[in-house]
Amino acid sequence: MNNDSLNTSSESSTPGDIQSEDNYYRSIIENNSFYVIRTDLEGNYSYMNPFFCQQFRLKPADWIGRPSIDLIIPADHQACIETVQQCFMTPGQSHWVILRKPHHSGIVSTQWEFKVVSDDAGIPLHLLCIGHDITSLVMRQQELQTLVEVTADQNKKLLNFTYIISHNIRSHVANIIGIIELNDGGSPEEKEMGWTMMKKSIAGLDTTIHNLNDVINIQTNLNLPIKKVYIREEIEKIIESIRVLFEKDNTTISYDFDEPEFLFTNPAYLESIILNLLTNALKYKSTNRALEIKLAMYTEKQYQVLVFTDNGIGIDLDQNRDKVFGMYKTFHGNADAKGMGLFIIKNQIEALAGKIEIESEVDKFTTFKVFFPLQTE
Structure with missing residues (x-):
């Protein structure tokens, strides 16, 4: 295959045959x-x-x-x-x-x-x-891979959306039912207080539904809506929506950050993450002491970190560290444990390009560090 003839013939071929075969093969190669x-x-x-x-x-x-x-x-x-x-x-x-x-x-x-x-x-x-x-084939494969990734992302959003409906809204409804039950047969003052609590709980439910509507509106988009959220205000609003549960357990909540502290994040996911951490602390509180929850915030490199610590029964991380955030993983034998809360938290913070870490010691404490990426509106 150079400027010389392509010798593809046998020794018995005549010069004419050789030239004919040479031209034939050269034509195939060059055209x-x-x-x-x-x-x-x-x-x-x-x-x-x-x-x-x-x-x-x-x-x-x-x-x-x-x-x-x-x-x-x-x-x-x-x-x-x-x-x-x-x-x-x-x-x-x-x-x-x-x-x-x-x-x-x-x-x-x-x-x-x-x-x-x-x-x-x-x-x-x-x-x-x-x-x-094969450029066109590679491009089609890349388009197919992008489609697969988009589908996987939309499936994650659907899972998050389903969980927010079943967990967040259910928490608000449970709180409303609790208030109604406490008001049955109560004094006029107690009923007035119950009505005030009811209005706050309904307002919280309305906010949750509005946040979910924001998520629905962007389901055809890879990006979640990002808004400025004052973190302490958001936490206190969530606590107010399930106050009946906290007052029943004599819970103390303390904050180690300034009230103006804020995040740019998705409100629906943030509410779900905080609500999960709060209800998780209530579910796994110690029977030997009153529940204490401490919250802090700090900045680390490209993240704002929300630190959530409780003095509950803890988790044996030597045995379970690799399972903590798995779907349907439970560790304490609670009848009402579904093994979904921490899985959803991890799923949602990763959807926000963040991460979550855990530290715990059995019968002493559990600390979750939720890393929200620094970003602007």
Whole structure:
């Protein structure tokens, strides 16, 4: 495959036959829609078919004798080298590789068949490479992968949305039912107080529904709506919505940050995360002491960190660290435990490009650190 004739004939062929066969094979090589190149044993070009030169706007005179790797983007050099090494380890056997090449229209993806050609004595002569453009196929695969990722993301949002409906709204409704039950047969003053609590709880339910509506409105978008939320105000609003549960357990809540502290985040997810942490602390409180919850905030690198500590029964992390945030994982045998709360928290904070960490000691404390990415509205 050079400027000389391609000797593909047998010894018994006549000169006319040889010339005819030579022209036939040269026509196939030089006029098909495949790239055909040949390199010497050092990897330098010794032949380029016209189609390859035409597609990449190359002049053979400029490239014959130059390293073939120069027409491959650097990120794919190692893949090319490893494929060539495989060819020399198994002469006569084909090896396939996908290589990206610079093109006047950008970067194109090409698939190649490499094969070492040897003489009759088995001594390698050169490397034969036949390739074709697969850019459109790669682009379709990338589009399919993007579609899969979008679908997975939408499924996560659906899971979060379903959980917020079943957990957050149910918490508000349970609080309202509790207030109604306490008001039955109460004095006028108690009923007036109950009515005040009822209005606050209904207002909290209304806010939850509005936040969910924001989530619904962006289900066709990868980005969740981000708003400025004053963190202490939000926590106190959530506590107010389930105050009946806290007052029943004589819970103390303290804050180690200034009241104006705020986050730019998704309100629906933030409410779900805080509500889960609060109800989780109530569910796993110690029977030997009153429940204490401490909240703090600080900035660490690109995150604002919400620290949530309770003095409950704790979790044995030596046994369960890898399971803590798993779906349907429970650790204390509570009849009402579903193993979804911490899984959803992790899912939601990761959807916000954040993370969550846990520290705990059995029968002493549990601390959750929720990392919210620093961002603006």
